[in-house]
Amino acid sequence: MIERVSSHFRYTEEYVLDHSFEWLKRKCLQADRERYERRKMLSDETMRGTVAAISAALGGKHAEKALLPEYEEVTQQEHKQAESKDEWVTGQWWKQKPRK
Numbered sequence: 178m179i180e181r182v183s184s185h186f187r188y189t190e191e192y193v194l195d196h197s198f199e200w201l202k203r204k205c206l207q208a209d210r211e212r213y214e215r216r217k218m219l220s221d222e223t224m225r226g227t228v229a230a231i232s233a234a235l236g237g238k239h240a241e242k243a244l245l246p247e248y249e250e251v252t253q254q255e256h257k258q259a260e261s262k263d264e265w266v267t268g269q270w271w272k273q274k275p276r277k
Contacts, residue, residue: 178205185211 178201183193185208193201 178202181205182208 179190179193182188182201182204183190186204193204
């Protein structure tokens with residue numbers, strides 16, 4: 178713990194040893210939290226960069242929506258395609274759809 182705190186905050190080991198165990202424990206938790214937040218930020222930046230590159234390659238501002246459409250949009254499109262192929266009125270199998 179002493180080495181981790183001293184290397185993360187760039188303290189000397191003597192400075193760290195001059196403090197209480199509770200202080201050391203608190204600084205260790207703070208160092209862990211800061212490392213986690215830094216990794217998360219790098220991950221988010223990488224993901225945003227990847228999405229921006231894909232969007233630019235596909236020539237649109239929001240090409241990620243074309244790659245990953247909303248669930249509701251997909252189900253509506255599938256439902257419309259099923260209706261256009263179906264000759265019968267849904268729920269009334271004995272009646273044909275009116276011709277256009």
